[in-house]
Amino acid sequence: MQQKTTSRLSKLIKSKKAKVGIVGMGYVGSALAEAVKSGGFSILGFDIDSEKVAKINSLGKKNFQATENIKRLEECDVIAICVPTPVDEYNRPNFSILTKAASGIAANLKKGQLVILESSVAPQTTRNLLYPILASGSQLKGSDFFLAFSPERVDPGNGKFNVTNTPKVVSGIDEASLKLATLFYSSFVEKVYPVSSLEAAEMTKVLENVFRLVNISLINEINQFTKSIGIDIWEVIGAASTKPFGFLAHYPGPGAGGDCIPVLPYHLLDAAAKTKVNLKVVEAAAAVNEAQPQKVAQKAVEVINGKFVKNGHNPNVLLVGVSYKEETADIRQSPALKIWKELEKSGMNVSYHDPYVQNINGYTSKKLTSKTVREHDLIIITTAHKKIPYRTLVRSKKPLIDTKNTLSKYRQPHIIRL
Incomplete structure (x- = not known):
């Protein structure tokens, strides 16, 4: 039975007649949709955000629709899961979004469909968490549907690498699932790299x-x-970067942000704890990263106390860039927001400028003019977008903490580096 089903789905993929459902239309899901569309497939995006769904549909793209109706998964041949897998306030993996999505898929799963998890997870999550939900919720046997894991490698703001030209690691719960997933991704990704198990791909x-x-x-x-x-x-x-082997440059800053780099290590630590393995280096690295925004805020307090007499008012601080990385509007786990919180704890009034993030937490991005700079006692560059008028900041002579070394060519006393 599985051989016949495999043959059917294989033919649909090769002929580009397979309909692809993408569950979760955030940065990862949207990037995947564009890549799948370039491969000639019809796409149905799923999201619980009605505004996001409406925006996608308003674009009127051929063979690309979005819906909130999870029942329409029955129309799909391939289903990719691209939902967040965050950690909670105690840095424990929070799978509530994934399990909810999985339950919705299971309730509408039909024989012969290929389900692919792209969300970032620790080893054994696909096999021990996702698979049981799909199998029990659908009442299908494991041989009746296909399951694969292929970790997303989307890098928001990267103008050079995208889904299609970034090698794709692919795995399957069985040989048939691996072959189908490899065939599917090979339709629109330049290089596909199959690995031996779900766990190997997750660990990658x-x-x-x-x-x-x-x-x-x-x-x-x-x-x-x-x-x-x-x-x-x-x-x-x-100087170290001149060595042509054995060194890869990393740079100091306000801390790593986003939904992967500062988050996935906690998934690993949680998984390792269950096997009673202590990952001391990973644990220490996570702690250092957690503390980095506080160090920036402490530096701000030092600068304020060293340069100003408050004259009865709390200092005004302008954060320049609040997204977690350059050339994107993504604010998830942004160090800038953590710095903001620490500054407010110290009694400072905080405002911000970001060409990509117009509104956040009831605040609106300020236009970066000479007048705006004059109204603030301290400037902190937290995200170095290319669109920012840095000359305006330099000319102001206001104390400026440059966490990204963006103003390295300016050696002036009011510019302070970490």
Whole structure:
């Protein structure tokens, strides 16, 4: 029975007649949709956000619709899950969004469909969490549907790499699922890299993100030491980067943000704890990253106390850039927002400018003019968007904390680096 079903879905994929459902139309789901569309498939996007659904449908793109109606999953041949897998306030994995999506899929799952999880998770999540929900909720046997895991590698704001030209790691719960998932992604991705198990693919994404967090935290700690003895860490990084092997540059800053780099290590720590394995390096790196926004806020307090007499008013601080990385509007786990919170705890009035984020938490992005700068006692560059008029900041002579070394060519006393 499975061989016949495999043959049917394989033919649909090869002929581009397979209809693709994408559950979760955020950054990852939207990027995947564009790539799938370039491969010639019809797409049905699913999201609980009615405004997002309406916006997609208003574009009138051929063969690309969106809906809130989960029952329409029955129309699809391939279903990709692209929902967030955050951590809670105690940094424990929160799978509520994933399990809700999985339950909705299970209730509408039909024989012969291929379900692919793209959300970032720790090893064994696809097999031990997702699969049982799909199997029990659909009352289908494991051989009646196909299950794969292929970690998303979307990099918001990256103008060079996208879904189609970034190698795709693919895995399946069985050989048939792996072959179908490989065939599907090969239809629109330049290079597909199959691996032996779901767990190997899950761990691939975990390793990628933990590697980044450990090195970002390392350079932020090293920066504290080099600064204490008068060494310019940026000069050191530049010199170390001349080595053509064995070194990959990472840079100090306000901390790593986004829904992957600062989050996935906690998924790993949770999984490791269940096997009684202590990952001390990962744990330390996560702690360093958590503390980095506080260090920026402490620096702000030092600058304010060293430069100003408050004259009865709380200092006004302008954050320049609040998204978690450059050239994107994504604010998830943004260090800037954590810095904002710490500054307010210290009694400062905070406002912001960001060309990509117009509104946040009841605040509106201020236009970055000379007048705006004059109205603030301190400026902090937290995200170095290209669209920001940096000359306006430099000319103001107002104290400026540059957490990204954006103004490295300006050696002026009012510009303070971390």
